[in-house]
Amino acid sequence: MSEHDDHTHDHKHDHGHDHDNGHAPHPFQPDIEDGPITEYMVLTRAIGELMVEKGVFAAEDLREKLEYMQSRKPALGARLIARAWTDPAFAARLERDAMAAAQELDIDVGVVEIRALPDRPGLHNVIVCTLCSCYPVMLLGNSPDWYKSREYRSRVVREPRAVLAEFGTEIPAETELRIHDSTAELRYFVIPERPAGTEGWSEERLADIVTRDCMIGTALPKPGAA
Amino acid sequence: MATETPPRFAPGDRVRVRAAFPPGHIRTPFFVRGREGRVEALAAIHPNPEGLAYGGDGTPRRPVYRVAFRQADLWEDYAGAPGDATVVDIFEHWLEPAEGGAP
Numbered sequence: 001m002s003e004h005d006d007h008t009h010d011h012k013h014d015h016g017h018d019h020d021n022g023h024a025p026h027p028f029q030p031d032i033e034d035g036p037i038t039e040y041m042v043l044t045r046a047i048g049e050l051m052v053e054k055g056v057f058a059a060e061d062l063r064e065k066l067e068y069m070q071s072r073k074p075a076l077g078a079r080l081i082a083r084a085w086t087d088p089a090f091a092a093r094l095e096r097d098a099m100a101a102a103q104e105l106d107i108d109v110g111v112v113e114i115r116a117l118p119d120r121p122g123l124h125n126v127i128v129c130t131l132c133s134c135y136p137v138m139l140l141g142n143s144p145d146w147y148k149s150r151e152y153r154s155r156v157v158r159e160p161r162a163v164l165a166e167f168g169t170e171i172p173a174e175t176e177l178r179i180h181d182s183t184a185e186l187r188y189f190v191i192p193e194r195p196a197g198t199e200g201w202s203e204e205r206l207a208d209i210v211t212r213d214c215m216i217g218t219a220l221p222k223p224g225a226a
Numbered sequence: 227m228a229t230e231t232p233p234r235f236a237p238g239d240r241v242r243v244r245a246a247f248p249p250g251h252i253r254t255p256f257f258v259r260g261r262e263g264r265v266e267a268l269a270a271i272h273p274n275p276e277g278l279a280y281g282g283d284g285t286p287r288r289p290v291y292r293v294a295f296r297q298a299d300l301w302e303d304y305a306g307a308p309g310d311a312t313v314v315d316i317f318e319h320w321l322e323p324a325e326g327g328a329p
Contacts, residue, residue, distance in 0.1 A: 113270070130255045157257065160297075161306045176309035177297075183253050184290050184315035185272045 069137060076107050077139040077189055078210035080116075082203040085194040091118075094191065102139065110138040117180060117217075118191040124171050125190045126164070126217030128156045129182045136187040140215055147216065157181065167218040190217040197223040230271060231318065233289040239265040240324035241293060243316065251279030254320045258312075262324045263295040269315050289318040 052059050084091035094101040098116040102109045114136045117125040130153045135143040146152050156163045180188050192214045213219035245260030253275050269292045273284025297310040
């Protein structure tokens with residue numbers, strides 16, 4: 001704590017000098033270490049260090065694994081959907097067994113089972129994990145912060161239409177909304193309907209309009225977005 | 227297999243989620259406890275996370291169902307469309323037949 005105090009003191013001191021130059025004092029931008037460290041952050045770090053210390057894996061393995069997870073991007077899921085939009089037989093396989101369908105496109109899907117939730121005329125799907133933050137990382141990359149927020153997790157099951165409207169997504173009253181809470185062992189992603197105005201588009205061009213949020217279900221693909 | 231329990235429910239069955247509140251690592255969200263829904267499908271058969279979380283092996287493995295709850299059955303003042311639903315993956319030992327529901 002005393003180190004922090006010294007830091008603050010030095011900083012104020014510097015500001016005194018700045019002031020001589022005619023700059024108004026301003027709050028400094030906190031470094032990431034300046035936030036409180038939570039119990040779970042301590043636990044995570046302790047387990048990681050213990051594993052390395054006990055030789056279960058090396059620090060390098062941990063870094064590589066994290067780097068690999070960071071390299072997963074929504075473009076992988078978008079490729080699957082663009083293929084499904086242009087190939088009905090593939091669409092059927094994707095709906096039946098998303099893991100096998102992804103492997104057809106040489107996409108590594110990992111070991112946790114991921115399933116596809118196809119939208120239909122009159123039916124729109126949305127995913128959430130109300131208990132924590134379960135998410136199909138292998139196909140969509142790391143989840144956005146809001147997906148993990150208590151607000152999204154509690155409100156999307158309580159007032160889904162209001163939450164979607166805040167994302168700019170209005171679902172017609174006659175369309176049935178299904179919120180999928182991945183609380184157990186499975187992960188899900190949404191296959192949106194192919195929008196009108198994309199007739200004749202290439203798979204690459206179609207994939208460009210399938211954003212991360214389209215596969216969460218908080219947005220719908222729009223031909224103007226590409 | 228002795229370590230597995232055969233599925234007790236079938237698609238279409240009306241079920242009620244146990245209104246229980248034991249401590250520990252529970253994957254059944256509070257907002258569906260005590261609520262009635264409909265079994266959509268058997269999702270998978272998985273080790274029980276309530277044992278796995280504490281160093282156990284998760285046996286017997288349990289059926290996990292996709293259970294659909296009408297939004298209007300979850301929230302008294304739900305303002306969306308009548309067909310709106312939340313589908314939750316629920317381990318079998320958290321489900322019981324709804325009154326007059328199971329065949």
